Amino acid sequence: MEKLESKNVLEIKNLKKYYGNIHAVDGISFEVEKGEIFALLGPNGAGKTTTIKCILGLRRKDEGTINLRGSVAYVPEGKELYGSYTVKKMIEVTADVTDEFDKEKCCAYIDKFQIPLNEKVSNLSNGQTTQLYLALVLSQRAELYIFDEPTWGLDPIVRNQVLDMIREIPIAGASVLYTSHILGEVEKVADKVAIMNRGKILEVGYLDDIKERYCAISVPSSTEFQGISGYRYKSTESEDIYIVNKEYALANNFECSPVTFEAIFEALVLNDINLSKE
Numbered sequence: 001m002e003k004l005e006s007k008n009v010l011e012i013k014n015l016k017k018y019y020g021n022i023h024a025v026d027g028i029s030f031e032v033e034k035g036e037i038f039a040l041l042g043p044n045g046a047g048k049t050t051t052i053k054c055i056l057g058l059r060r061k062d063e064g065t066i067n068l069r070g071s072v073a074y075v076p077e078g079k080e081l082y083g084s085y086t087v088k089k090m091i092e093v094t095a096d097v098t099d100e101f102d103k104e105k106c107c108a109y110i111d112k113f114q115i116p117l118n119e120k121v122s123n124l125s126n127g128q129t130t131q132l133y134l135a136l137v138l139s140q141r142a143e144l145y146i147f148d149e150p151t152w153g154l155d156p157i158v159r160n161q162v163l164d165m166i167r168e169i170p171i172a173g174a175s176v177l178y179t180s181h182i183l184g185e186v187e188k189v190a191d192k193v194a195i196m197n198r199g200k201i202l203e204v205g206y207l208d209d210i211k212e213r214y215c216a217i218s219v220p221s222s223t224e225f226q227g228i229s230g231y232r233y234k235s236t237e238s239e240d241i242y243i244v245n246k247e248y249a250l251a252n253n254f255e256c257s258p259v260t261f262e263a264i265f266e267a268l269v270l271n272d273i274n275l276s277k278e
């Protein structure tokens with residue numbers, strides 16, 4: 001196995017996972033550095049969960065290398081726990097079977113979330129179950145925390161609490177890899193992002209660098225301007241707005257307007273979806 005660069009906790013090179021004809025993950029590469037929050041973004045079916053399952057060894061990869069340093073703690077997409085246990089027993093059992101589990105920290109989270117310790121897990125709401133799962137995982141010591149849709153089904157107040165908890169992880173030197181559909185949320189917490197669609201990474205890098213890399217240009221909707229090297233984002237009766245590489249815009253004397261991350265994401269994914277139809 002290749003040696004992992006010392007700054008990285010995870011290196012993925014040319015990872016492929018096919019289910020029959022479905023190229024769920026189709027040759028992706030990325031790295032997660034120590035103390036970094038990395039978000040894997042993409043629409044439904046992009047391949048995010050499959051990537052995570054391959055990293056965890058829950059799915060066998062078809063090709064590529066996955067190089068991981070240290071221990072991993074994981075919150076899956078389907079957050080199922082033992083329904084017949086009380087919250088208290090769930091914490092005790094987890095403490096018994098987990099190395100380096102901080103029970104006091106876990107109880108502090110449960111207290112913060114106001115989850116009753118003597119309630120049966122099956123009686124908790126979906127949001128409370130997610131909170132309990134996060135509390136159990138965040139109380140384990142790990143080099144890399146992996147969360148699959150950690151804020152799914154949470155109300156806005158709890159979602160912000162969870163985002164704060166995620167933001168605190170790098171302070172202790174650990175790293176985070178997480179998946180999400182919610183771009184506003186990603187912009188609040190992620191250092192680096194990868195935008196996935198159809199098993200491929202369309203763009204990867206520091207969030208700020210990606211935002212710097214693109215701009216919006218507006219051209220009259222006439223045939224004269226067809227052949228723009230970029231992603232058509234929106235059209236009105238009189239003009240088409242394209243998201244393009246800034247260097248391209250400057251080299252071709254287009255006037256550049258700043259562009260939101262959401263617009264970049266949408267333009268890249270929609271363009272890729274259109275390519276798949278050709």
Ligand SMILES: Nc1ncnc2c1ncn2[C@@H]1O[C@H](COP(=O)(O)OP(=O)(O)OP(=O)(O)O)[C@@H](O)[C@H]1O
Nearest residue numbers: 019022023024042043044045046047048049050051
């Ligand atoms: N066990 C499986 N057998 C067959 N196909 C699968 C299996 N798991 C996933 N797929 C397919 O692989 C592709 C990627 O799925 P995956 O769950 O990784 O996407 P995702 O980005 O996590 O989506 P979502 O955001 O909806 O959770 C999809 O087309 C999905 O239908």
